[in-house]
Amino acid sequence: MSVSELSVPARGARPGPDVVLDVRGLRMRYGQVDVLDRVDFQAYRGEVLALLGPNGAGKTTTIEILEGFRMRSAGAVEVLGVDPARGAEAWRARLGVVLQSWRDHGKWRVRELLRHLGSYYTPYSTESTPRPWDVDELIAAVGLTEHADKKLSRLSGGQRRRLDVAIGIVGRPELLFLDEPTAGFDPHARREFHDLVHRLSDLDETTILLTTHDLDEAEKLADRILILAGGSIIADGSADALSRRMSTEAEVRWTRDGERFVHSTSDATTFVRELFAQHGAAISDLEVRRASLEDTYMALVREFESGRGDAAARSFEVVSR
Amino acid sequence: MNTNVLAARRGLTRGGIELRQTFTNAQDLWAYLFPAVLLLVVMTFLRGASVPGTDFSLGAMVLPSVLGMNVAFGGLVNAAQQLTVEREDGTLLRAKAVPGGMLGYLVGKVVGVSGMVLASVLLVLVPGLFLFDGLVTTSVGGWLTLGWVLLLGLAATMPIGAVFGSLSANPRNLGLVVLPIMGLIAISGIFYPVTNFPEWLQGLAQVFPIYWLGLGMRSALLPGGLAAAEIGESWRHLETVGVLGVWAALGLIVAPIVLRRMARREAGSSVAARREKALRRIS
Structure with a gap:
């Protein structure tokens, strides 16, 4: 039996209304190499999932496939009930993608850009989810009120990153992708960002999938942790459950x-x-x-890399929610 | 309302905002003014010389030709440059992540680049009208001609520029677009009547839009008698519409295909890879 088959939660046999992300047998092949090989996982409404794994494990590739930015080689993927390879604009309006910005829109001012990008979401506003967010409220939520009239080129790295998050959520997404959201944050900004993520998942029932290298952060934010190594999910469960089950x-x-x-x-x-x-x-x-999540993670990845990946994964009973 | 129509309207707003930004930015203003001043100085030096076979000032003839050149150069290079730069810095990916964002982005680019071209035309035309004698400024037909030549010129050059911009992954490769254009300008009768060039060169020049844009602008602003100095001793409006129309059609067929292919490939990791590369270039 394969590793990934073991990590599928038993209750996820068929996607119900609460299943936001449904990934089965996802495979991504570049030339002769399988970057992702039979990746399986589900995410439920309002859940915060952290995708961890060594560099090159395929985290970004996975996220980009789910975002509809990259075509997969094989497998069944449903994001908000739609195959991302065929996602239309109305589907895209329900997603939030936080991109790593660099120097785009340098001449734009913070409020101006958020208002402009937000305006694309107005046709997708519904009774229960008014879109977009009120711009000034959003700016306050990410702590950029003082900088609302600044040009983007004049923002510091941390301020710019917070703006990225604001752009990602301006359309009030039902599902939010965060690829290394806090890289380059100082501890204060990091704490504020964590509060924001909690608010999004608790108040708005936003489902969040994030990647990070900061295991402390994953432990604090995530309801469930997925560890991706060697192209498949080698562990799937809450931080607590993972460290209990690993005999550290x-x-x-x-x-x-x-x-x-x-x-x-x-x-x-x-x-x-x-x-x-x-x-x-x-x-x-x-x-x-x-044992901290870090200890567990290290033990797991070490075990996996020394070729006992199957054994390591088997020692985990999968904990659904 | 149709979501595409709405996205296109967001694009109009976007183009307007970007134009306002470019006109309130010292660096960009300098980039508009410097070439305009340079060209006006060159024309002033040519004022004393006359068009071969006539006593009409060469400077006054060069003025409309330069307007045509500005349309061609601005349409091609601005479109190409903005697409490459904004692909590298992630602007395009951001547009892709927003519903209807790509349509809005493209409409915004068309508005923005057209506005920039219009500015570069006005910056030469308005002072030129005061500096040179002999231009026809009282004919309504002339201004109408200037209008359709400008619009057709933009349609003929912007899509082709967008194709070049999508094909090149690195803003540095833009030189590969600019250099051939410089060469074409030299043989397209912008600064000197094309009729004095060897016939094979005249033939080559007539394949590309720059010659026809210069000709169209001359037909709009010069006295009718000067048509005698042109190929076929005529302003050849029909041929102008024909050649520019073919370029426009070609661009409008190819550009969507190339743009779609390029946009499909945009993803966070490709932007990150280009960023790495660019940072290595800087350091």
């Missing part, structure tokens, strides 16, 4: 008689129980640190 060790730290101790164990609960049974009130400053 937890680190226990405590203080006894003014001395600091550290111990690694795969069964922290038992260890701590025994610790208290032995020393009781002498223990203070107890800390149990379970």
Whole structure:
């Protein structure tokens, strides 16, 4: 049985109304090389999915196929119920794509560009989803109010990135693609961006698929994490579920008689129980640190790369939502 | 309302905004003014010379020819340049990510490039009318001719420019478009009557739009008697419409195919790859 077949959630047998993304057996071949090989996953309304993986694993290719910017070689893909290879403008109006900007529209001013790009969405406005966003509200939401009348060429890198996000959501998308959204953000801007993502998914039920190299960010933002390696999904589940199931060790730290101790164990609960049974009130400053997503991710990718990918994936029961 | 009509209207707005930006930007204004001043200076020097076989000022003859040249050069080069640059910097991809964005983008480009060409024509024409004697400015027919030559000229050159712009991946390759155009200008009778060139060269010049744009503009602004200095001793309006019409038709058939193919290939990773390349060039 193949790795990817194992990672398909059992409940996703047929796309229901809540399935926003449905990818089955996706394959992308360049010449003789399969960049993507039988990629399978689903996303449900309002879910935040993080797609992780080493460089060259095919994350960007996957996203570009879903966005309708790239033709796939094989497989069935449905995005908002439509095959992206045949997506019409009305379909596109329901998608948000955050692009990495560079120096485009340098002479335009922030408000001017958002108003212009937003105006393309007015014919697709509905009762339940008025499109586009109010421009000034949107500018405030990404924290660019002070810079609304600045030319794009005068924005800093972080400001420009926030504008990219604003452009991506100006049409109030039902599904938003974010390819490395916070590259180059300072910690403050990153925190604000995370708040914005939470707002989008909680209040507007926007489904979000993001790629990132920042595992901390993936852990904070994502309801579910997909790890793409070697062209297929090797793990699919919440950050918590992933680190529980990967047999990484937890680190226990405590203080006894003014001395600091550290111990690694795969069964922290038992260890701590025994610790208290032995020393009781002498223990203070107890800390149990379970493996972070980073540890899990590293362990997984290492295992996969050393050719035991199948075994690694099998040790994961897939956690649906 | 039809969503395409709406997207096209967004394009008109877009073209208007981009024109306003280009006319309120010191760098762009300089790029309009500098060639206009240069050309006017050249014409002033030619004022004393006369068109061979007549006593009409060569400077006054060059003025309408230069207007034709500006239309051809502006239509071709601006369209080509903006497409390559905006493909590299991701403007086009952004248009692609928006519903109806590509249509809006193209309409915006047509408006923008036409406006730029019109500006470069006016910047030479208006001062020229005061500097040179002998131009016919009182004939309504003349102005109408100028109008249709301008429109047909834009239709003949912009789509071809867009094709060049879509085919070249690197803004630096634009020299490959500009140099042949410079060559064509030299043989198209812009600065000197084409009738004094060898016949094979005259034949070559008449294949391309630049010669016909110059001729059409001369027919609009010069006294009728000067037609005698042209090939066939006539303004040849029918032939002008014919040749420019063929170029326009050719461009309008080929450009959508090439543009669609180019647009289909645009994706975030291709923009990122070109960005990497460009940054390497800079450093």
